Amino acid sequence: MDAFLxxxxxxxxxxxxxxxxxxxxxxxxxxxxxxxxxxxxxxxTVRIGLCESEPVDLARRAHPVMTEMVIEVDDxxxxxxxxxxxxxxxxxxxxxxxxxLVDFRVTDPDGYxxxxxxxxx
Numbered sequence: 596m597d598a599f600l601x602x603x604x605x606x607x608x609x610x611x612x613x614x615x616x617x618x619x620x621x622x623x624x625x626x627x628x629x630x631x632x633x634x635x636x637x638x639x640t641v642r643i644g645l646c647e648s649e650p651v652d653l654a655r656r657a658h659p660v661m662t663e664m665v666i667e668v669d670d671x672x673x674x675x676x677x678x679x680x681x682x683x684x685x686x687x688x689x690x691x692x693x694x695x696l697v698d699f700r701v702t703d704p705d706g707y708x709x710x711x712x713x714x715x716x
Contacts, residue, residue, distance in 0.1 A: 599640055599642065600641075600642070601643070602642070602643050602664060603646055604703075604705070604707050605647070605648040606648070606703075606704065606705040607649065607651075608647070608650075609632045609633070609634050609645050611704050612634075612704055612705060613634050613636070615704055616636050616643065616703070618678055618681040619674075621641075622636065623635070624636065631646055631647045631648060632647040633647065638666065650705070651705075651706075654706070655706070656706030656708070661708070662707075663708045663709070663710055664707065664708070665698075665709075665710045665712060666709060666710070666711050667711075667712050670713060671697050671698060674711055675688075675711070683701055685701055686701050692715075696712045696713065696714060697714075697715050697716075698710050698711060698712035699711055
């Protein structure tokens, strides 16, 4: 049996969050005007649903209080360069990890924490 993971998050502004994830390389694959407003995003086999809700204090979603979404990509260096060129500020720049991965981290407009990673070369 194949299984795929889809994560749903709850931003205060679906349009602003969709624009941020577009800069990360996600594609919008569906929208619903609501209420609540909703957007479906995809990057490869990664799916993220955005279900608009009341804004919350960003500290409630900040790492390590809540979940870190880890997305493995083919070329973390190229992705990092592309999103920085697109104007996204990194939460943590590229790091070589002892366990054989290279990664960087970003925080989305609603405080959700994402780590993009690839195996070390």
